Amino acid sequence: MNIEGCEIPDDLYYDVENDIWVRGVGENLYQVGLTLPFFYRVGRPTRIKPRPVGSSIKKGSSLATVETPNYVGALYSPFNCEITSINENIVENIVKNPYKTWVVQLRAVENPLDSGLLAGEEAKAIYEEKLRTGKVACFKTFPEHKIIVLAETCEKILTIVGDYFFKHVKKGESLYVVTQDPATEVDMIKWAKDMKQEVLEIRRQDNIIHVLYRKVT
Amino acid sequence: MTQYAHPEAIVDIEWVKNNLNNPKVRIVEVDYDPKLAYEQGHISGAVLVDWRKDMNDPVQRDIIGPEAFEKLMSRLGIANDTTVVLYGDYNNWFAAFAFWVFKLYDHDDVKILNGGRKKWIDDVGELTKEVPNYPQTQYKVKRINLEDRVFLQDLLKLKAANPNLVLVDVRSPAEFKGEITAPPEYANEQTQRAGHIPGAVNIPWAQAVNDDGTFKSVEELKKLYGEKGVTSDKDIVTYCRIGERASHTWFVLKYLLGYKNVKVYDGSWTEYGNLIRFPIVKEV
Incomplete structure (x- = not known):
């Protein structure tokens, strides 16, 4: 789906409040990344520093620090998990391909759907509201x-x-x-x-x- | 590694972790842009100081007056004997400015969290969006400290009469040389002219911090400033564009290196660069 010019793929799960997407890639294994509107909101990242592989992270704690010239914040874990791998050197290209560029891969220790994640269609109305109130829109190419x-x-x-x-x-x-x-x-x-x-x-x-x-x- | 000159002015992540529930401690996040910082998550129990709204007089160009400072402290639940820990976005730029304001109003115990937001998220990663509420206090400003601040008229007298004066311009090299009047994202902080105050040396504030946002060691800092003639025997005035980065360098020189005579000229380039018939240096 496309909301305010922002691509929001139907086949992913979302934590809309924190602009996070989640993709199932195996038994209890999930890739996690940041949605396109996130980058339109905070700018092009200059540094993404995931927590180490093997870390146990509680829902709502940080999986990675994300920094842009005017922002430093956390990629919040959408569920209780353990980090199984991290994606290196993604700062340059993440805005071009945010849904293929996962930041961390996790092993869930609870069912992610029990943690309030929304499937693509369910997320749509909430995302529309968020982008409108946040005055966020996206374009075909990410601006410098x-x-x-x-x-x-x-x-x-x-x-x-x-x-x-x-x-x-x-x-x-x-x-x-x-x-x-x-x-x-x-x-x-x-x-x-x-x-x-x-x-x-x-x-x-x-x-x-x-x-x-x-x-x- | 040599200890900082005033270790009581700085705390690390562990200290904050151990004092999150200490009722004598108030943790304060100082942000330039709270929407992209405090509101996205902050240290548990931390209150917000919005730099633009809370630290500046709403009408004339000045920091908040003593009454407004008292009101702010009382609203945040800070008493005269509270230990205040400041941290913030932009590598503690605005936290350092707030530290300077706390010192101007002579608050006893104020500290900076080394590394600010970035280091906390990197190392701890625990944030909350809950906004705490503390009982109102009756804060009283007991003394106004004028030692750490210099206004234009006094700066001009110092420049004319004090050969021991060193002016430290902590802006980017492009601003110092006069290639730009201000970075583009600060549309309200432009001046009529670009360049720097004659005689100033350029040591960008960011050279005092490591990649993780923490301050460099005493040895590294002494070398950085000493190479440009900024040493403990000098009378030092720091300036930038509006005074916030200047207070970051002021903090480094006064509290980390222990230099005695350091002041902030918070009028900075947005004042000096707009004066008529005042010589400036432009290198481009």
Whole structure:
């Protein structure tokens, strides 16, 4: 399924609150990773440090530390388990393929479904609500840059966008802008046209506008 | 390994684990962005200080006044004799700023958790989303300590008259050289001009911490600062963009290395870089 542009595969189990997916891979064995919306929320990871193989982890304790330039938090264990293996060197590619890039593999010491995990379809409505209230949306390609621009005038919003775009975005890279009124979709598209840049995608969510620009020159 | 000059100002993970239920201890998470930190899980029993809302005056540019500090402490259940342990996101940037504010209002016993959020999650991994409630206290600020802070006018006097002064600019090399006025994610912290205060040396704050967020050893720190002429015999003023990273380096110099004369110029570049007819240095 696809929610607000974010791929959420039907065949996985989810802890929606903590943006975690779970895949059964054998008797009592499960792979655990982070969903695409997680990375749109906190940014591109710079460090993922799993706890050691063999660790017994209680439900709600950390399986791994996840760090981005503006976030450091835990990948919470969705059930009581033991870590059987860890996936090394995944920082670079995890945002490109979050559902194939598991972080840890676990042996469950309880039935995961008893711990409140939701199957794909069951998770859908809850995820929709979470993304809307959290103002999170996804695009076809994961952007190199993201800014949230809330200002009093559309002119000021575009000044901040332009300042960031021309100072920090390199040719070929993309910038994800989250903004809202008084900017409109028309303004955001016209700006790109005037600047001879490309709008890759645009999404609207209540009064929030999510725009993905690409620097072409 | 040499002990830090003020070991009472710093605690490790084990200390916090052993004092989670100690009623004389209050653990405080200080965040720049609580939505991505405290609200996602924090140390059991820890209260939140939201750096922007709780540490800064809502109207004029200043830290909170003594009355607001008293109200904040009372709300968090901190009494004058409570041992306060600060930790936070961004490798304790904002926890260090809060430590500086606690010292300005002369709180007796305040400490920093070495390694902050990152080290706690790495090593312990136990977090909660439950927000604790403690009985309100009647906190009183008994003395305001002016030794650790310098305002622009005094900084200018020091610069003119004190050959022993060393100014430490703890921002990134790009900010110091004048390539950028501020990192792009801090849209509200821009200045009219980019560069640094004449005579300042650049020692980015992050060089004082290891990859796991803990502070470097005394030997490593002495070497790092000594190589740029920042030694115990100097009168030292630290600055950054808005004062929070400067307080991190202030903490390192004063409490880990024991240097006596260290002050934070919290006006920092967002003040100095906006002054008219004040010479600055731009290297690009």
